[in-house]
Amino acid sequence: EIVLTQSPGTLSLSPGERATLSCRASQSISSSYLAWFQQKRGQAPRLLIYGASSRATGIPDRFSGSGSGTDFTLTISRLEPEDFALYYCQQYGTSPWTFGQGTKVEI
Amino acid sequence: EVQLLESGGGLGQPGGSLRLSCAASGFTFRGYAMTWVRQAPGKGLEWVSTISKSADSTYYADSVKDRFTISRDNSRNTLFLQVNSLRVEDTAVYYCAKLMGFCGNTGCPNGWYIDYWGQGILVTVSS
Numbered sequence: 165e166i167v168l169t170q171s172p173g174t175l176s177l178s179p180g181e182r183a184t185l186s187c188r189a190s191q192s193i194s195s196s197y198l199a200w201f202q203q204k205r206g207q208a209p210r211l212l213i214y215g216a217s218s219r220a221t222g223i224p225d226r227f228s229g230s231g232s233g234t235d236f237t238l239t240i241s242r243l244e245p246e247d248f249a250l251y252y253c254q255q256y257g258t259s260p261w262t263f264g265q266g267t268k269v270e271i
Numbered sequence: 272e273v274q275l276l277e278s279g280g281g282l283g284q285p286g287g288s289l290r291l292s293c294a295a296s297g298f299t300f301r302g303y304a305m306t307w308v309r310q311a312p313g314k315g316l317e318w319v320s321t322i323s324k325s326a327d328s329t330y331y332a333d334s335v336k337d338r339f340t341i342s343r344d345n346s347r348n349t350l351f352l353q354v355n356s357l358r359v360e361d362t363a364v365y366y367c368a369k370l371m372g373f374c375g376n377t378g379c380p381n382g383w384y385i386d387y388w389g390q391g392i393l394v395t396v397s398s
Contacts, residue, residue, distance in 0.1 A: 194376070197381065199384050208366055208388040209388055211384075211385060214372075214384045214386070215384075220386060252316055256382065256384050256385075257382070258377065259381060260333070261380075
């Protein structure tokens with residue numbers, strides 16, 4: 165199975181700063197089938213990005229995704245207070261689908 | 272508005288069974304594949320199972336294969352997960368989720384992605 169490794173484990177930033185989250189795959193992800201989700205404490209995850217770089221409906225344009233092959237990045241251009249949360253990447257190009265272990269963005 | 276509401280969780284004994292349900296609304300249920308994902312307490316996300324829109328194809332993680340069965344009733348807009356031979360390590364919040372996209376060149380379910388999640392239902396396996 166494809167192992168996704170997210171880094172860093174925790175990102176300590178302030179509102180207004182730029183956040184860069186990394187997701188590295190153990191093998192190339194087919195057709196850039198990579199998604200990013202945000203999860204807040206006690207809530208279900210929310211889709212942010214699919215296809216490595218396409219924003220989901222209703223997601224602000226401060227969220228952007230990039231990358232291909234084995235290296236992917238989620239960038240939050242200017243952190244808002246509501247962006248402090250846990251972020252997961254997921255590949256859906258090869259069965260079994262797998263998730264990264266998460267990156268916590270904290271103040 | 273897409274809504275997914277899970278039910279049927281609770282306490283199960285090792286070796287026992289539970290049946291999870293997910294009532295869907297706000298979209299044409301029969302038009303979309305669906306999936307279950309779980310999250311053990313304090314842990315990350317784990318894909319469990321996926322079913323095609325017409326229920327003619329099902330897919331399972333190795334950890335649940337031969338113990339869990341995914342199914343759907345398109346007339347009732349409901350997704351199910353029958354969980355048998357429960358293990359302590361099955362303890363988790365189980366989320367149902369709606370899928371979007373098209374089958375990739377490596378075949379389904381690859382290419383489908385999750386666009387909406389339910390709120391989740393806790394399954395605790397303990398004696």
